Amino acid sequence: MSLPPMDTRVTYPAGDLRSTGTVVHAEPFGDHLAVVLDQTACHPVDAAWPDQPADQGTITFGDGDRAVEVAISDCVVGATDGSALFIGDAVPVRKGTEGWAFLAVHLVYPTASEAAQVGATARVDIDDTTRRALSAGHTGCHLASLALNAALADAWRKDVALDTLGAPDFDALACSSSRISPRGSTDHYRVGKSLRRKGFDPAALDDLDGLAERIGRILAGWTASDAAVRIDRDGELLTDRRSWRCELPGGPAIIPCGGTHAGSLAEFSTVAVWLEREEVEGAVGFSMITTVVPAG
Ligand SMILES: [Zn+2]
Incomplete structure:
Protein backbone atom coordinates (compact mmCIF):
# COMPACT_ATOMS: atom_id res chain seq x y z
CA MET A 1 0.00 0.00 0.00
CA SER A 2 1.42 3.34 -1.05
CA LEU A 3 0.45 6.46 0.80
CA PRO A 4 1.56 9.86 -0.43
CA PRO A 5 4.23 11.64 1.68
CA MET A 6 2.94 15.09 0.81
CA ASP A 7 -0.35 17.02 0.67
CA THR A 8 -2.61 16.93 -2.38
CA ARG A 9 -1.95 19.82 -4.76
CA VAL A 10 -5.25 21.73 -5.09
CA THR A 11 -6.23 23.98 -7.98
CA TYR A 12 -9.76 25.08 -6.92
CA PRO A 13 -8.49 28.17 -5.04
CA ALA A 14 -7.52 29.61 -8.45
CA GLY A 15 -11.06 28.88 -9.67
CA ASP A 16 -10.17 25.76 -11.65
CA LEU A 17 -13.02 23.44 -12.56
CA ARG A 18 -10.93 20.81 -14.30
CA SER A 19 -7.67 19.09 -13.39
CA THR A 20 -5.66 16.22 -14.77
CA GLY A 21 -3.70 14.21 -12.24
CA THR A 22 -2.61 10.72 -11.32
CA VAL A 23 -4.01 8.22 -8.84
CA VAL A 24 -1.58 7.96 -5.93
CA HIS A 25 -3.72 5.79 -3.63
CA ALA A 26 -7.04 3.92 -3.65
CA GLU A 27 -8.66 1.77 -0.99
CA PRO A 28 -12.17 0.58 -0.07
CA PHE A 29 -14.09 2.88 2.31
CA GLY A 30 -17.52 1.60 3.37
CA ASP A 31 -19.43 0.94 0.17
CA HIS A 32 -17.23 3.42 -1.67
CA LEU A 33 -13.73 3.54 -3.04
CA ALA A 34 -11.51 6.25 -1.52
CA VAL A 35 -9.27 7.72 -4.22
CA VAL A 36 -6.35 10.11 -3.67
CA LEU A 37 -4.86 12.00 -6.62
CA ASP A 38 -1.60 13.98 -6.78
CA GLN A 39 -3.67 17.03 -7.74
CA THR A 40 -7.33 17.91 -7.95
CA ALA A 41 -9.74 20.73 -8.78
CA CYS A 42 -12.29 19.26 -6.34
CA HIS A 43 -12.90 21.21 -3.11
CA PRO A 44 -13.10 18.72 -0.21
CA VAL A 45 -15.21 19.23 2.92
CA ASP A 46 -13.10 19.53 6.07
CA ALA A 47 -14.52 17.66 9.09
CA ALA A 48 -12.59 20.00 11.45
CA TRP A 49 -14.63 23.05 10.26
CA PRO A 50 -17.12 21.78 7.66
CA ASP A 51 -18.33 25.18 6.41
CA GLN A 52 -18.19 24.65 2.64
CA PRO A 53 -19.49 21.32 1.29
CA ALA A 54 -17.62 19.29 -1.30
CA ASP A 55 -17.77 20.11 -4.98
CA GLN A 56 -19.90 17.94 -7.27
CA GLY A 57 -18.40 16.42 -10.40
CA THR A 58 -16.85 13.38 -12.00
CA ILE A 59 -13.49 11.64 -12.28
CA THR A 60 -12.45 9.95 -15.51
CA PHE A 61 -9.80 7.30 -14.95
CA GLY A 62 -7.54 6.38 -17.87
CA ASP A 63 -8.10 7.62 -21.38
CA GLY A 64 -9.27 6.51 -24.79
CA ASP A 65 -11.47 3.39 -25.10
CA ARG A 66 -10.67 2.20 -21.61
CA ALA A 67 -11.61 5.42 -19.83
CA VAL A 68 -14.05 4.99 -16.93
CA GLU A 69 -16.07 7.99 -15.70
CA VAL A 70 -17.62 7.97 -12.23
CA ALA A 71 -19.46 10.56 -10.16
CA ILE A 72 -17.73 11.99 -7.10
CA SER A 73 -20.15 11.01 -4.30
CA ASP A 74 -18.24 13.11 -1.80
CA CYS A 75 -14.79 14.60 -1.33
CA VAL A 76 -13.43 14.89 2.21
CA VAL A 77 -10.20 15.95 3.85
CA GLY A 78 -8.12 12.97 4.96
CA ALA A 79 -4.65 12.57 6.41
CA THR A 80 -1.91 10.01 6.59
CA ASP A 81 1.25 9.42 8.61
CA GLY A 82 2.35 6.88 6.01
CA SER A 83 0.90 3.89 7.87
CA ALA A 84 -2.82 4.31 7.17
CA LEU A 85 -5.31 6.68 5.58
CA PHE A 86 -7.62 8.52 8.01
CA ILE A 87 -10.73 10.06 6.47
CA GLY A 88 -12.96 12.91 7.68
CA ASP A 89 -13.81 12.71 11.40
CA ALA A 90 -11.24 9.92 11.83
CA VAL A 91 -8.29 12.28 11.22
CA PRO A 92 -6.57 12.26 14.65
CA VAL A 93 -4.28 15.29 14.24
CA ARG A 94 -4.53 18.97 13.40
CA LYS A 95 -3.49 20.33 10.03
CA GLY A 96 0.21 21.08 9.90
CA THR A 97 1.20 18.28 12.31
CA GLU A 98 4.75 17.20 11.50
CA GLY A 99 5.01 13.89 9.65
CA TRP A 100 1.42 14.03 8.34
CA ALA A 101 0.21 14.66 4.81
CA PHE A 102 -3.30 16.10 4.28
CA LEU A 103 -5.22 14.83 1.30
CA ALA A 104 -8.36 15.44 -0.72
CA VAL A 105 -10.05 12.01 -0.62
CA HIS A 106 -12.57 11.45 -3.42
CA LEU A 107 -15.28 8.92 -2.62
CA VAL A 108 -16.56 7.12 -5.71
CA TYR A 109 -18.57 3.95 -6.35
CA PRO A 110 -16.43 0.82 -6.63
CA THR A 111 -17.33 0.40 -10.32
CA ALA A 112 -14.11 2.38 -10.78
CA SER A 113 -11.94 -0.10 -8.78
CA GLU A 114 -10.34 -1.66 -11.87
CA ALA A 115 -9.61 1.66 -13.54
CA ALA A 116 -8.52 3.58 -10.44
CA GLN A 117 -5.14 1.88 -10.14
CA VAL A 118 -2.15 3.73 -8.74
CA GLY A 119 -0.49 5.54 -11.64
CA ALA A 120 -3.65 5.84 -13.74
CA THR A 121 -4.46 9.28 -15.08
CA ALA A 122 -7.48 10.92 -13.46
CA ARG A 123 -9.31 13.85 -14.96
CA VAL A 124 -11.55 15.74 -12.58
CA ASP A 125 -14.49 17.75 -13.96
CA ILE A 126 -16.37 19.93 -11.49
CA ASP A 127 -19.96 21.08 -11.97
CA ASP A 128 -19.71 24.79 -12.73
ZN1 LIG B 1 -14.19 31.14 4.46
Missing part, protein backbone atom coordinates in the same frame (compact mmCIF):
# COMPACT_ATOMS: atom_id res chain seq x y z
CA THR A 129 -23.24 25.75 -11.59
CA THR A 130 -22.92 24.27 -8.10
CA ARG A 131 -19.39 25.62 -7.65
CA ARG A 132 -20.47 29.16 -8.62
CA ALA A 133 -23.44 29.01 -6.24
CA LEU A 134 -21.27 27.77 -3.33
CA SER A 135 -18.57 30.37 -4.11
CA ALA A 136 -21.21 33.13 -4.02
CA GLY A 137 -22.57 31.72 -0.75
CA HIS A 138 -19.09 31.66 0.82
CA THR A 139 -18.26 35.24 -0.18
CA GLY A 140 -21.68 36.35 1.12
CA CYS A 141 -21.00 34.54 4.40
CA HIS A 142 -17.73 36.43 4.97
CA LEU A 143 -19.35 39.77 4.12
CA ALA A 144 -22.30 39.12 6.44
CA SER A 145 -20.00 38.19 9.34
CA LEU A 146 -18.03 41.43 8.89
CA ALA A 147 -21.25 43.47 8.62
CA LEU A 148 -22.53 41.79 11.81
CA ASN A 149 -19.29 42.73 13.63
CA ALA A 150 -19.62 46.34 12.42
CA ALA A 151 -23.29 46.56 13.42
CA LEU A 152 -22.47 45.30 16.95
CA ALA A 153 -19.31 47.41 17.40
CA ASP A 154 -20.98 49.63 20.06
CA ALA A 155 -22.14 46.66 22.15
CA TRP A 156 -18.71 46.04 23.69
CA ARG A 157 -17.60 47.54 27.03
CA LYS A 158 -14.09 46.05 26.99
CA ASP A 159 -11.36 45.68 24.37
CA VAL A 160 -11.42 42.38 22.50
CA ALA A 161 -9.72 41.02 19.39
CA LEU A 162 -10.60 43.05 16.30
CA ASP A 163 -11.59 41.74 12.88
CA THR A 164 -9.86 42.60 9.62
CA LEU A 165 -11.80 45.89 9.35
CA GLY A 166 -11.07 46.98 12.93
CA ALA A 167 -14.41 46.09 14.57
CA PRO A 168 -14.61 43.88 17.69
CA ASP A 169 -14.71 40.35 16.29
CA PHE A 170 -18.13 39.17 17.55
CA ASP A 171 -18.20 36.54 14.78
CA ALA A 172 -14.93 34.89 15.86
CA LEU A 173 -15.93 34.94 19.55
CA ALA A 174 -19.56 33.84 19.29
CA CYS A 175 -19.96 31.73 16.12
CA SER A 176 -20.60 28.07 16.97
CA SER A 177 -21.14 26.79 13.44
CA SER A 178 -21.14 28.06 9.89
CA ARG A 179 -22.57 26.27 6.85
CA ILE A 180 -22.29 27.45 3.27
CA SER A 181 -25.10 26.50 0.89
CA PRO A 182 -25.70 27.38 -2.78
CA ARG A 183 -25.96 31.24 -2.74
CA GLY A 184 -26.33 31.36 1.00
CA SER A 185 -25.12 30.45 4.46
CA THR A 186 -26.39 29.81 7.98
CA ASP A 187 -24.33 30.86 10.97
CA HIS A 188 -25.24 30.10 14.58
CA TYR A 189 -24.15 32.45 17.37
CA ARG A 190 -24.14 31.78 21.07
CA VAL A 191 -23.91 34.53 23.67
CA GLY A 192 -22.97 32.80 26.91
CA LYS A 193 -21.36 33.87 30.17
CA SER A 194 -17.84 34.01 28.75
CA LEU A 195 -18.88 36.49 26.04
CA ARG A 196 -20.56 38.68 28.67
CA ARG A 197 -17.42 38.52 30.82
CA LYS A 198 -15.45 39.71 27.78
CA GLY A 199 -17.64 42.83 27.81
CA PHE A 200 -20.42 42.07 25.33
CA ASP A 201 -23.78 43.61 26.26
CA PRO A 202 -26.51 41.11 25.29
CA ALA A 203 -29.09 43.94 25.24
CA ALA A 204 -27.65 44.72 21.78
CA LEU A 205 -29.57 41.64 20.62
CA ASP A 206 -32.95 42.72 22.03
CA ASP A 207 -34.04 44.19 18.69
CA LEU A 208 -32.93 41.61 16.14
CA ASP A 209 -34.97 43.21 13.33
CA GLY A 210 -33.22 46.54 13.90
CA LEU A 211 -29.86 44.77 13.95
CA ALA A 212 -30.66 42.95 10.68
CA GLU A 213 -31.59 46.30 9.12
CA ARG A 214 -28.25 47.85 10.10
CA ILE A 215 -26.40 44.81 8.72
CA GLY A 216 -28.43 45.08 5.50
CA ARG A 217 -27.45 48.73 5.04
CA ILE A 218 -23.74 47.94 5.47
CA LEU A 219 -24.02 45.03 3.02
CA ALA A 220 -25.82 47.20 0.47
CA GLY A 221 -22.95 49.71 0.53
CA TRP A 222 -20.38 46.99 0.06
CA THR A 223 -22.29 45.24 -2.73
CA ALA A 224 -22.71 48.54 -4.59
CA SER A 225 -18.91 49.02 -4.56
CA ASP A 226 -18.41 46.05 -6.96
CA ALA A 227 -15.27 45.27 -4.92
CA ALA A 228 -12.82 42.75 -6.39
CA VAL A 229 -12.37 39.45 -4.52
CA ARG A 230 -9.41 37.11 -4.74
CA ILE A 231 -7.74 34.29 -2.86
CA ASP A 232 -4.11 34.75 -1.85
CA ARG A 233 -2.12 31.62 -1.10
CA ASP A 234 1.31 30.63 0.14
CA GLY A 235 1.44 27.56 -2.11
CA GLU A 236 -0.55 24.93 -3.96
CA LEU A 237 -0.77 22.26 -1.26
CA LEU A 238 -4.01 21.51 0.60
CA THR A 239 -2.74 22.89 3.93
CA ASP A 240 -0.84 25.89 2.54
CA ARG A 241 -2.21 29.08 4.05
CA ARG A 242 -4.89 30.78 1.96
CA SER A 243 -6.87 33.92 2.57
CA TRP A 244 -9.91 35.64 1.13
CA ARG A 245 -9.26 39.25 0.18
CA CYS A 246 -12.01 41.71 -0.73
CA GLU A 247 -11.16 45.29 -1.73
CA LEU A 248 -13.93 47.00 0.26
CA PRO A 249 -14.29 50.81 0.05
CA GLY A 250 -12.82 51.28 3.56
CA GLY A 251 -9.77 49.13 2.81
CA PRO A 252 -9.09 45.48 2.06
CA ALA A 253 -10.81 42.80 4.16
CA ILE A 254 -8.63 39.72 4.65
CA ILE A 255 -9.87 36.51 6.27
CA PRO A 256 -8.00 33.16 6.44
CA CYS A 257 -10.11 30.76 4.36
CA GLY A 258 -9.75 27.43 2.57
CA GLY A 259 -12.88 27.72 0.43
CA THR A 260 -13.85 29.01 -3.00
CA HIS A 261 -15.22 32.47 -3.74
CA ALA A 262 -16.85 34.82 -6.22
CA GLY A 263 -14.46 36.94 -8.31
CA SER A 264 -16.10 40.27 -7.49
CA LEU A 265 -19.08 41.76 -5.66
CA ALA A 266 -20.28 42.94 -9.10
CA GLU A 267 -21.59 39.36 -9.42
CA PHE A 268 -24.15 40.13 -6.67
CA SER A 269 -27.17 42.40 -6.75
CA THR A 270 -28.00 41.91 -3.06
CA VAL A 271 -26.67 40.19 0.05
CA ALA A 272 -29.57 39.90 2.52
CA VAL A 273 -29.60 38.59 6.09
CA TRP A 274 -32.34 37.23 8.29
CA LEU A 275 -31.76 36.91 12.06
CA GLU A 276 -33.68 34.41 14.15
CA ARG A 277 -33.52 34.10 17.92
CA GLU A 278 -32.66 30.67 19.31
CA GLU A 279 -31.61 29.22 22.61
CA VAL A 280 -28.54 26.98 22.62
CA GLU A 281 -27.75 24.98 25.76
CA GLY A 282 -29.43 27.55 27.99
CA ALA A 283 -27.51 30.46 26.44
CA VAL A 284 -29.05 33.24 24.36
CA GLY A 285 -28.30 32.84 20.71
CA PHE A 286 -29.42 33.55 17.22
CA SER A 287 -28.88 32.32 13.71
CA MET A 288 -28.00 34.52 10.76
CA ILE A 289 -29.31 33.26 7.44
CA THR A 290 -27.60 34.98 4.53
CA THR A 291 -28.88 34.94 0.95
CA VAL A 292 -26.97 36.15 -2.09
CA VAL A 293 -28.97 37.35 -5.08
CA PRO A 294 -26.89 37.24 -8.25
CA ALA A 295 -26.69 40.31 -10.51
CA GLY A 296 -28.72 40.52 -13.71
